[in-house]
Amino acid sequence: LAKTTQPISMDSYEGQEVNITCSHNNIATNDYITWYQQFPSQGPRFIIQGYKTKVTNEVASLFIPADRKSSTLSLPRVSLSDTAVYYCLVGDPSYNTDKLIFGTGTRLQVFP
Amino acid sequence: KAGVTQTPRYLIKTRGQQVTLSCSPISGHRSVSWYQQTPGQGLQFLFEYFSETQRNKGNFPGRFSGRQFSNSRSEMNVSTLELGDSALYLCASSLVEGTGVATDTQYFGPGTRLTVL
Numbered sequence: 001l002a003k004t005t006q007p008i009s010m011d012s013y014e015g016q017e018v019n020i021t022c023s024h025n026n027i028a029t030n031d032y033i034t035w036y037q038q039f040p041s042q043g044p045r046f047i048i049q050g051y052k053t054k055v056t057n058e059v060a061s062l063f064i065p066a067d068r069k070s071s072t073l074s075l076p077r078v079s080l081s082d083t084a085v086y087y088c089l090v091g092d093p094s095y096n097t098d099k100l101i102f103g104t105g106t107r108l109q110v111f112p
Numbered sequence: 113k114a115g116v117t118q119t120p121r122y123l124i125k126t127r128g129q130q131v132t133l134s135c136s137p138i139s140g141h142r143s144v145s146w147y148q149q150t151p152g153q154g155l156q157f158l159f160e161y162f163s164e165t166q167r168n169k170g171n172f173p174g175r176f177s178g179r180q181f182s183n184s185r186s187e188m189n190v191s192t193l194e195l196g197d198s199a200l201y202l203c204a205s206s207l208v209e210g211t212g213v214a215t216d217t218q219y220f221g222p223g224t225r226l227t228v229l
Binding site: 034036041042043044045046049087101102103104105 | 116147154155156157200202203204217218219220221222223225
């Protein structure tokens with residue numbers, strides 16, 4: 001599974017847009033990019049998943065350039081409740097390799 | 113639809129004891145994975161079960177074992193507990209349609225906080 005690199009921490013203020021970039025230079029053809037959010041003492045929560053270009057759902061957008069060697073999670077208008085650790089994972093979600101390797105994640109702190 | 117449930121939520125044991133943790137996946141999900149999370153090592157994959165068979169295994173000693181029942185519920189066992197086993201143990205389930213589609217996302221439970229004294 002491809003290794004990922006993310007910033008260890010980021011700070012933001014309420015109402016701002018936050019972009020967290022993840023580097024995955026060794027991404028394989030069958031790999032998808034998935035982002036999870038984790039609050040203290042809780043399990044990670046799935047945010048968004050994509051393969052290429054742009055994916056958007058009700059909570060976030062995921063931008064993936066053509067070479068797929070990086071991806072950017074975009075959180076529009078963050079609030080205090082978005083303070084959490086965000087993990088970027090890259091892997092083949094096919095059922096033969098159904099396991100995830102979490103990196104250190106990015107600790108996002110949102111200030112009022 | 114109910115989420116992934118784990119019991120117990122908190123557990124205190126002493127060194128040398130053994131412990132069994134339980135996980136009930138989302139209804140219809142056939143894959144269950146277990147993870148250990150500690151401040152120092154982060155989230156680490158333990159093993160994954162699908163249709164009562166262990167499909168994948170992480171790099172943990174044999175003291176860590178698991179099993180899955182016919183209803184997809186899973187248990188994880190740790191024998192001869194060590195202080196370093198204190199962690200949040202997370203269970204995740206996924207649908208796994210078997211077609212390799214990207215929607216086989218994992219859904220995590222709240223975890224079991226194990227403290228070894």
